[in-house]
Amino acid sequence: EPEVTQTPSHQVTQMGQEVILRCVPISNHLYFYWYRQILGQKVEFLVSFYNNEISEKSEIFDDRFSVERPDGSNFTLKIRSTKLEDSAMYFCASSDYRDRNYGYTFGSGTRLTVV
Amino acid sequence: KNEVEQSPQNLTAQEGEFITINCSYSVGISALHWLQQHPGGGIVSLFMLSSGKKKHGRLIATINIQEKHSSLHITASHPRDSAVYICAVTLFSSGSARQLTFGSGTQLTVLP
Numbered sequence: 556e557p558e559v560t561q562t563p564s565h566q567v568t569q570m571g572q573e574v575i576l577r578c579v580p581i582s583n584h585l586y587f588y589w590y591r592q593i594l595g596q597k598v599e600f601l602v603s604f605y606n607n608e609i610s611e612k613s614e615i616f617d618d619r620f621s622v623e624r625p626d627g628s629n630f631t632l633k634i635r636s637t638k639l640e641d642s643a644m645y646f647c648a649s650s651d652y653r654d655r656n657y658g659y660t661f662g663s664g665t666r667l668t669v670v
Numbered sequence: 671k672n673e674v675e676q677s678p679q680n681l682t683a684q685e686g687e688f689i690t691i692n693c694s695y696s697v698g699i700s701a702l703h704w705l706q707q708h709p710g711g712g713i714v715s716l717f718m719l720s721s722g723k724k725k726h727g728r729l730i731a732t733i734n735i736q737e738k739h740s741s742l743h744i745t746a747s748h749p750r751d752s753a754v755y756i757c758a759v760t761l762f763s764s765g766s767a768r769q770l771t772f773g774s775g776t777q778l779t780v781l782p
Contacts (some may be wrong), residue, residue, distance in 0.1 A: 564686070570738075573747075586768065588769060590770075597756075597772045597773065597774045597775065598713075598756070598758070598770075598772040599772070600770065600771070602771045603768075603769050607737045611769055644711050646713060650768065657701065658701065658715070658718040658768075659703060659715050659718070660715060661705075661712070661713040661714070661715065663710075663711070663712040664712060664713070666711065
């Protein structure tokens with residue numbers, strides 16, 4: 556069964572540094588997403604990406620965040636000038652609404668710890 | 671304002687019991703998703719519903735659009751069903767991107 560692959564599984568970074576979280580979505584899916592989950596809280600939407608551009612973004616997705624799909628397969632989330640409050644699990648997902656059963660496939664997540 | 675409410679927050683059951691987890695939402699949706707989150711954190715899609723009922727193995731999901739309510743049922747529960755079950759919706763207002771708005775999840779523990 557096709558999977559969404561995320562790397563790394565864990566990332567520790569110093570406050571103020573830049574991090575790049577990587578994802579390989581399912582190739583024939585149309586929409587790509589980043590979500591995050593702060594420990595003990597609900598999952599929150601960050602950004603959606605369609606046709607090589609941002610489709611929607613939340614208030615969390617401020618100027619320090621950016622996304623790219625540089626080579627048609629990888630989908631990256633970059634966070635510049637990281638803050639302690641960026642510590643969370645970050646999930647990549649892709650969707651194909653032609654799939655009437657699930658719609659969404661999630662990656663296994665990257666746990667980001669900012670120290 | 672919580673657009674998606676789940677109950678109960680925590681549920682402990684004995685192996686073999688029939689389990690129901692409820693989800694209510696307050697706004698118009700185009701689809702409702704039931705997801706399972708394992709202790710390691712990974713999220714697995716269980717169902718996507720826009721009407722009626724779906725069944726997969728021991729899992730059954732129903733939705734009542736008029737009442738803005740969905741239920742996830744697990745029959746003959748097993749300790750391996752222990753996980754967080756999350757209800758998430760695609761709001762009409764989310765536009766073509768159809769991003770999900772999540773509930774807080776229900777922590778299910780099934781005891782042997």
